[in-house]
Amino acid sequence: MFLLGNDAIVRGALEAGLDIATTYPGTPSSEIGNTFHDIAKEAGIYFEFSTNEKVAMEVAAGAAVSGQRALTAFKHVGLNVAADPFMTLCYTGVKGGHVVVVADDPAMHSSQNEQDSRYYAMLSGAPMIEPVFPQECKDMVKGAFDISEQLAIPVLVRTTMRVNHVSGAVEFGDMRARRGKVHFDKKPMTLVPVPLVSKQRHPVLLEKLKKAQELTEKYPYTTVEGPEGKAKLGVITAGASFGYVKEAAKKLPYDIRIMRIGMVHPMPVKRMAEFMRTVEKVLVVEELEPYMEMWTKVAAKDAGLTLEVHGKDLLPRMWEFSRDIVTDAIIKTKGDEPLKRKMPFQMELPARPPTLCPGCPHRATYYACKVATKDEAIYSSDIGCYTLALLPPLKTADLFLCMGSSVGTAAGFSKATDQAVVGFVGDSTFFHSAIPGVINAVHNKHRFTYVILDNKTTAMTGHQSHPGTNKDGMGEEAPALDIERVVRGIGVEWVRTVDPFDVKATIETFKEALAYKGISIIIARRVCTLLEVTRKKGKGETLPTYRVMKEKCKKCRRCLKMFACPALYVDEDGTVAIDDLLCVGCGVCAQVCEFGSIEKIRGKGK
């Protein structure tokens, strides 16, 4: 089968006899959850999109300490959210295998930072493995469940974008039986880590680490390849970098031996020392932090070796690598000049950044907000499609830190300044981690306006369900939590729900909210346009389109400067026009135009 790395991870878990999977979506891990969602019923397992990564970890932990096999997946920053239960789960230990997939994003294709998850393995004591190819994603994940049960500790599987999103041929293996319902055996002196218990659990964890050290020295995915005899250069590498090293070595007329590390925590320091005895110098090739480089130096020192160890002196400590970056570093270990490369040609090209879709309700909300605040407010933002509003002309994002940060930072802005403050959060992110911040704002009497952009889905990562939707991860009917009742229930007095496509009413609501002396919450509710368009097309409905009446257009370009729907463009005569291929007929631009120059074309659809 031609499988995506993320799908191969799912297959590996199923072959291992998985009982339960939990996740909160985030690039580059999202397809893991999407695929579980698609197959959970048929496979007979339980799957959920948990409210956040911490909850995902806890649900899976409960199952794993009971004896089921469990998998939890999220992106790198998801492990920050889940770190609290994870750290102590390594003390209590698990009974059924618990595999935790953490997807790093070097180069930040779709992330706010490029933190290196390998340090979480050191911090927690959990073993960590790194697959490279789709076949390994399946096989190594399957094997990770056995390691987890052997050591009675969760096992981390670290991936990067270039592992999650690579497809290749995957040969399937046998399916092991699921355990199904198990009986939980009470063990409070192991599982309830009050100080008395945790004092006994920490030495147990250290014992497990010793056993993990034995495993890593024999781990079959840690391999050495290259010519016989003493090689001029040894390269130690792992993950996607292994591929770049192999391709660079194939191109270069050098004598290179390659050690690929399959288990990066604990590091196989004895094997590394043996390897280093067969080479004249070492280059450690790893994206992001000098983690393996540090361990390589430890291994060399402990073995009394004095060879040169190169790494971040020759390679970048940020972003992704490529074959050419690795090639240059290898050339530099010989003291030679790196190859000169030039771009084939220079041509000025228009940028094509991702942007809010035509018909996106968030754009309408932002427009109304800017009119009401005269664009003089501070805008705290959060994680989702709506963060794209940082770009001109909307520019309605001034700070975000992490999931749910919009509410706490809004409170901070309101204390530190006399400026108006408006925070924005999506519906999924609100449930994820904004609720405690709202409670904090109520109790501590903070004053700001908080906008919950409720598009009834987790749009950014591919339309997953969340607690505010009426479907769960299994695809079954589920109670949809009403956001208005939630915020009223936690003490917010001033709450209004608006339809952002009613521009006038939304502007008025913003004005009232801004005048309120306390936390005022606006729920801007309108289904994600991508879902709505798909639904309408599925039902055979035609979408209305809009057009600009050329004679009425005053060429003021307010619609472009303040609203900037991608369907709007400047025509050759200087008037604004609407691209009818892109327009989905939301009609907001017609309300933005102050001269009534935009009209609906009835009867004409696509």
Add this chain to the structure above:
Amino acid sequence: MSVMVQKAVSIQLAGVGGQKVLLISNIIGSACVKLGLTVLSLEIHGMAQRGGVVRSTVRIGEVFSPMIADGEADVLLAFEPVEAARAAEVVSKRTEILVNTRPIIPFTVGAWGQKYPEVKDVIRALEGISKKVVAIDAEELAEKAGNKVAMNVVMLGALMGREILPIPPKVMKSAIAEKVPKKTVDLNMKAFELGYGAAKKA
């Protein structure tokens, strides 16, 4: 087991969110697996749906990474002219470029005042750096086949018309039939043939 082919073939795909670029790399990859060819393919998504740049690669043969090094694409399959130019770092004199000539103007032209170049200038620049450029109005051919959305399959047909891949057309067609919605199979077969014919003549 997979069979190694001697010479690696590297295909860079480039387009815009909504053009279903990733479906095409997926079809090519599936066709390779049908034949037992070793293949690695890479998708870049995450923000793709929001009108941004979409890239993918397919590398067939003895390769260890799906990433194509600078200047080392055998084919650049571009679904939009400016996206062909933006992907030019993988192009060199060994590269054939197949490009759909229909522009998709990004919002930065209207909202930020950026310039969209003349398509003929883009093609000329690409001709200067590559082995050959095959420029096709794939949208027109797709409309002829029955729906302009099939532009992506027209381009796949065009790629097959160049006879660069170690894949027979009938294997590729069966991969297409498995991956597109059932009721669009005939339409897509027609789109494939139109693209194939257009590129074969070129």
